[in-house]
Structure formats: structure tokens, C-alpha cells
């Protein structure tokens with residue numbers, strides 16, 4: 388008789404996330420949205436009172452930033468950040484190998500070269516120990532990504548940046564609300580970039596924000612996001628339209644009201660989930676740097692110890708765990724060196740010359756840690772997992788322990804499932 392839910396046995400639970408611990412303030416979202424609508428101020432104009440100017444001020448205050456400018460999305464924020472720092476043709480920018488393609492695409496889109504560096508195996512963020520070897524006379528900036536359930540080591544990165552006179556643009560798309568030594572993510576680098584895209588902890592469907600501590604940089608961003616209108620930037624810059632609407636900002640204001648309470652809950656539940664993982668066999672939580680004073684995450688992540696799961700691919704572990712707990716578990720991004728969404732050479736704008744095309748070729752980079760994490764180790768759950776009730780968290784330990792105990796059944800089931808012709812074809816693409 389099958390014991391594992393994936394083979395038709397009883398699941399550990401059918402309603403793991405029923406608690407709905409994370410708050411929503413739909414009432415405020417709707418109220419602010421109507422206020423924006425009725426005000427007739429639907430855009431975001433400098434020094435003009437609007438839902439956008441209010442959200443920008445509130446987001447800056449929540450993160451502890453001197454300035455905040457709202458933009459269209461978390462891709463344009465990176466591009467505008469680089470252009471604001473005057474980074475472009477002839478320059479290099481260091482980025483991690485495990486991230487959404489935007490982190491590197493933004494570098495190509497200003498005609499600079501993304502230099503792709505491997506990650507730490509226990510935090511999944513860029514490995515500071517590998518950065519100095521990647522620095523050349525052309526390097527201008529580092530874009531660390533605070534990926535999934537951890538922040539990149541801002542102490543070491545700041546030290547390296549200082550030593551080599553580099554800017555840091557923090558990519559905070561995954562980490563709204565996290566704090567490093569009690570300073571908000573995005574406030575320790577020269578600029579901090581946020582995304583408010585659909586899947587993120589705060590969302591207006593789309594949207595982005597840049598944080599900065601320097602007023603001159605703020606006005607340069609305001610100019611850049613608005614077709615190069617000079618405002619108080621004091622320079623003439625060619626640019627495009629990268630502005631958010633006040634209607635989006637209104638929704639984000641309502642979400643921020645709820646998020647003020649959710650942030651500490653996400654941090655506490657993340658620690659509980661880490662403890663639950665560490666109490667289970669064959670897996671371990673990510674290393675949490677002691678400087679992280681609050682960890683808020685777009686995805687919860689933990690790692691498999693592959694030697695504990697012989698002949699059981701990570702994909703199969705994730706499916707079996709999903710069947711036990713009734714929620715989806717995901718694999719991480721494909722490393723940029725062979726990502727299916729990172730093809731910078733396919734864009735004619737990047738055909739500057741043969742040397743440039745060669746320098747942006749993703750296959751240039753060998754990223755063994757990224758590859759191992761991607762193929763064999765990382766297990767991810769989207770942020771609603773943080774709504775699990777405190778007394779239900781240990782079901783994660785139970786589910787993993789059950790899979791570990793029934794490894795033989797799991798292994799045999801893989802053979803049975805992949806013998807089915809449809810599944811066998813699917814397996815070829817995993």
C-alpha cells in the first residue's frame with residue numbers, strides 16, 4: 388500500500404495554510420484608489436501632491452531612506468539607476484549568476500557588460516569572496532540581489548565597493564521590509580531598486596521604486612524617469628518615460644498599511660520555518676547573517692542534502708512534498724549562464740560590435756554553485772507560506788521526515804511515474 392501522498396497515500400495535511408495570518412487592507416486600497424480617481428491627479432509629477440507623492444514619502448519613511456522615486460517597474464529602476472550613475476558603453480557591472488534576468492538585462496540595455504559572479508552555496512546571494520577577482524579597470528558597480536530568503540552580505544560588499552570606488556545598486560525586488568543592522572534594504576547602497584510586480588510582497592500589478600540618500604541623485608532619477616526634463620537635476624539628459632501612475636501608488640499605500648504589521652510576522656515565521664527545516668533529516672535552512680535584523684522574503688527557500696536522497700531528483704522531492712502539504716514547491720531561477728529568458732545577443736540594439744557581443748554572451752560564464760543549487764538543491768515556496776499558523780509549522784518537519792523515511796517508495800514511484808509515456812516526455816524537459 389502507498390504511504391506517500393504523491394502515490395495516492397494519505398497526505399500529512401490537506402489545509403496547511405488555512406490560517407491566513409498575513410493581513411490585507413483591501414478597504415484602504417479601495418479608499419486610496421477612489422481618492423486618486425476623484426482627485427483627477429492620476430500621474431506622478433514632481434512637487435505635486437498626489438497618491439504617488441504620498442506613497443513615495445511613506446515608502447521612504449518605512450525603509451528609512453532620505454528619498455524615493457517611483458518608476459514603472461523593477462527592471463526600469465535598475466536601468467535608470469545605472470544611467471543615473473553614468474554607467475554605459477565601455478563599463479562593466481558585477482551581478483550574481485542566480486537572479487531574474489532583469490538584473491543583467493538592465494546592464495546590457497545601457498550597453499555595459501554584465502560580469503556574472505557565482506553565489507554563496509548557503510545564502511544563494513552573490514559570493515563576496517569571488518568579486519575582487521572579477522573587478523577590472525572598467526568595473527563601475529555591483530548589483531547584489533537580496534535573493535529569496537536572504538540578504539547579500541552588505542558589510543563585505545560595502546568594503547569592496549569602498550576599496551575599488553564602485554557604486555552598489557541593491558536589487559531589492561525580493562526583499563521588501565528586510566533590514567540589515569536595522570537599516571532598510573535598499574538604503575545601504577548608492578541606490579536601492581524595488582519591484583511591485585504581481586508576485587511581489589507589495590504589488591500594484593506592476594511598478595518600481597528607487598531609494599537614494601543623495602538629493603542630487605534623486606533629482607537626476609526624477610529627470611531620467613521623465614524624458615530628461617531638467618527639473619532640479621541641473622543637467623540635460625536624454626531619456627524616456629518611466630513613470631508610475633498615482634492609481635498604482637494608491638493601491639500600494641493601502642498595502643503598505645497592512646505590510647507594516649506583516650513584516651515582523653514574515654520575519655518570525657521565516658525563523659520558525661528555518662527551525663522546522665533544521666529539525667528534519669536530509670535538508671537544511673539557509674545561513675542567516677547576524678546583521679540581518681529583519682528578513683522579509685518573496686519566497687521561502689531551503690536546501691536539500693543530495694547525498695541523503697540518492698537517486699531522488701530535487702524535482703521529485705518538490706512534487707512529493709507538495710502532495711504532502713497541499714502547496715506548490717518551486718525550483719530556483721535557471722542560472723544566467725543558460726537561462727531560457729536571458730538572450731542579450733538576440734537584441735539588435737546590442738549588436739554594437741563583435742567584441743561587445745562576445746562579452747555579453749551568457750555561455751562565457753561557468754557558475755558551478757548556481758548550477759548545483761538549481762539542479763540539485765533549492766526548494767522554494769512563495770511568500771503566502773509565511774501565513775502558516777505557528778502551531779502548524781512543524782508539519783513541514785513531519786512531511787520532510789516522512790519523505791525521508793519512505794525514500795524507497797519515493798524512488799520506486801519515480802520509476803513508475805516516468806515509465807508512463809507522458810511523464811517520460813515531461814521528464815526530458817526538467
Ligand SMILES: Cc1ncc(COP(=O)(O)O)c(C=O)c1O
Nearest residue numbers: 460461462487489560582583584
Ligand atoms: C531579482 C529581480 N530583479 C528585478 C526584477 C524586475 O522587476 P519587474 O518585474 O518589476 O520589472 C525582478 C522581477 O521579478 C526580480 O525578481
